[in-house]
Amino acid sequence: MAQVLEFRLPDLGEGLTEAEIVRWLVEVGDVVAIDQPVVEVETAKAMVEVPCPYGGVVTARFGDQGAELPVGAPLLTVAVGSPVESAGGGADADSGTDSGSGNLLVGYGTGAPPVRRRRVRPEGLKAAVAVSVAPAEAAAPAPTPEPAPALGPVAVVSPLVRRLARQHDLDLRRLAGSGPDGLILRADVESAIRSAAEAPVPEPAASSSSPAGERVALRGVRGAVADKLSRSRREIPDATCWVDADATELMAVRAAMNGAAGAGAPKVSVLALLARICTAALARYPELNSTVDQEAREIVRLPQVHLGFAAQTDRGLVVPVVRDAHARTTESIGAEIARLTEAARTGALTPAELTGGTFTLNNYGVFGVDGSTPIINHPEAAMLGVGRIVPKPWVHEGELAVRQVVQLSLTFDHRVCDGGTAGGFLRYVADCVEQPALLLRSV
Template identity: 75%
Template structure:
């Protein structure tokens, strides 16, 4: 003889509440366990009850009666004293889950032994309702009325089902082109990143001195970005490995003679990377003027395809967003990108004493196929030396 239909499963040692088809199939009386589960007491021993099997249900119920109303073609013969069919559910947690999602368990077909409704059956029905489909119905049950799909329904597995009110943004135009290029970079380029903190106090002082010159020697104001771009061209002359690209079909590294310097610019239309052509032949003033022209064209949406393609190295000044560091994605098919964080006052050991200095974090993301860490580190260290001692640049002027 079997044990109680729900008591044994609820008062078992695990207490998980997700009893399977065989839960409660042991024999003997149910003892008081001391564990409290909703719907079950822990007092005196429970009297022995026989498990209700489908054969017993069929004998007790003379005829199967649909729970939901069905519109008949012809009026059926009335069934006197019809008794609703009991629901084959052992776990109270399964019932609770069904109540939370307004599911009628009498309309579900259980996948367990003897038609037992398991937790997986209820979760499957919840997902089906969320997707706008009907839940699995037992024989003779009427299909439920369609319900409005919520914005999102979180299933017990932790996934979120998208609803009819979800917003979809097409990946096209500038954003689509950037998405494709970044995805290709991640697929093809084995990148690595190194970084260093640099004391930019002297660089900021040199820029202030340049922009304060009056009289015939005065010229346009020079930006920090223009100075960093000029430093990059000097560094690339010393480390040409980073001004290259990889030809996958030929399995060759192609070192490029000209430096076409790209710089990241954020606009209302998205992120774009205009290119300063032949940057290796320009001074800081010329590079700054071209950066200003391209930035204005980018904000107005007037950049031509030629001004957005053909770059060989990219400078990314993410410090304008108030962040210190980043590991940027290389602008495919280039081999490297220099990232520049914000320049802020920080404690710094200067000439053997603690002082407040203007500090910046520099990061270099590079294609590990074109060079090793030693070359990348030498390039970045030279950039940092020029930032800390701008006079180093006089050697290349």
């Protein structure tokens, strides 16, 4: 006998509590295999294809494109069992009878190869559903959304939807939800906000406290960045020190390394060299590779260096992380930076590749600026900023010369160290930029 199983949005890891539907990969009536990706969602960390642990016929989908669902909300239902096989006209037996893969979905798919989707005839689908809906409902009743204690019986489960409504003074009790069982979705709230904005209003007697202009929702990556930066400013007493350095020798070393590698070999980037310098500096000043446990009032010095680097993408600013950078060579760091940068551009970074950093390198020189006071990437303790490398007048060996000069800045959490440690770290980085041979004495 066939059975309808409900697949809910799984825990995507890293503390993520909701995701937005970007694109459905299956339709009602399609035959899906176990662990086949069925929907593409966007979290505050990355784009993720979510695989379904059941094989059978898709009988329902919950949520349109753009809808934001909390973890645990229904995504789709799948009819599994022998009636599905006959309705599908030859679906694999394993797809119809297996109860699921049992894989835990944390931030990414299970790695199964892509499966060609098939669609059953509507009459076959109806037969399968007719046989199986009643047992499924009896076995797994859908939970009703928990009502909001302050607003009465309102069908809202997403805290983001509630916050959006509060920001616009919108009474959720007056809305009819378009989701399952009348669930109020973000799209319902945004539609109500637009309707209120378009409605004619009388000329106010006094100027409104709310500024007029285009409103851009802080959501997805942009919203996550805003939350993290705000938290950093609230919790971290940061300070910044900076220094100019002569990068002429560093650029010469890079040219020599790339020349020796030969044609077709991967080129060593300036960012990779600076990353290698950072790992050497952190070995000397481990105070800056730490975090603060505020509740325990303890500084936690971390044994590994997981080096993040800021990357600008069409989706906003992201910080991919090079794992175990302290154990890598310059070439290995460079190769991993190149791989992560390409993944960032295509939106293929996983949540695991965007979290867990212990120190961040920010090359804002690519934007044509010399200096900055960057905000620390919470919960890290420091960030090194690098400006553009440009020809400038410089006193070299007692004479005025034109040299390649870069400004370096270090923003640090003053709780983990004092200015002497921060200055020592930055001075060592600048010395390695000016005299790259110093690295050979520290390895």
